[in-house]
Amino acid sequence: MQYFEDMTEGDVREFGEYTMTREEILEFANQYDPQPFHTDEEAAKESQFGGLIASGWHTASACMRMLVDNHLSESASAGARGIRELKWIRPVRPGDTLTCESEVIETDPGEGPVGTVTSRLTGFVDGEPVVQWTAEAMFEKREAE
Numbered sequence: 001m002q003y004f005e006d007m008t009e010g011d012v013r014e015f016g017e018y019t020m021t022r023e024e025i026l027e028f029a030n031q032y033d034p035q036p037f038h039t040d041e042e043a044a045k046e047s048q049f050g051g052l053i054a055s056g057w058h059t060a061s062a063c064m065r066m067l068v069d070n071h072l073s074e075s076a077s078a079g080a081r082g083i084r085e086l087k088w089i090r091p092v093r094p095g096d097t098l099t100c101e102s103e104v105i106e107t108d109p110g111e112g113p114v115g116t117v118t119s120r121l122t123g124f125v126d127g128e129p130v131v132q133w134t135a136e137a138m139f140e141k142r143e144a145e
Contacts, residue, residue: 002075004107004115004139011104016066020054022094028058049091056088059098059131063123066100076140078114086133096125105134114138 029038033055036043044052092098106118116136123131 002071002139003142004076004109004117005142007104007107007117007139009104009107013071013102014099015070015102016063016100017097018062018066018099019097020058020062020092020094022052025052025054025058025094028061029055033057051093053091053093054096056131059088059092059123060086060133062098063100063121063131066098067102067121070100071102072137076142078138078140080138081116081136083133083135086131088131090125090128090130092125092130096130098130099124109141114140 026039029035035055037047037049037053038044038055041052044050100121100123102119102121104117104119107115108118109115115138117139118134118136120132120134122129
């Protein structure tokens with residue numbers, strides 16, 4: 001179990017691998033982001049993207065799942081205060097495999113039983129960044145047990 005005290009500025013964690021499928025891209029987009037370049041392969045070919053791409057929200061959600069599976073589920077996570085600086089850097093296409101990296105950029109013990117860890121999460125495809133955000137996550141302190 002990783003607590004607030006176990007996280008320090010500069011810590012980098014690489015994790016996860018998730019391949020985006022055509023079916024998933026279409027399903028997510030049809031439900032949550034029904035723009036033609038996410039839902040219609042023919043229309044997507046005529047768009048600035050030249051083909052079907054995943055919604056940025058889908059890409060971020062896949063990275064969030066990897067974060068939970070590979071870090072938060074093994075920590076004393078207590079939720080988050082929010083995210084900022086969310087950027088969709090490059091389109092993600094069917095068959096692309098995402099990986100993630102999280103870097104701690106600031107820690108604040110604050111008052112009380114939880115501290116705040118500000119981290120920058122970056123999702124990559126073939127080593128190139130595709131999504132990035134900064135999150136202010138809360139973690140229980142060890143002595144608060």
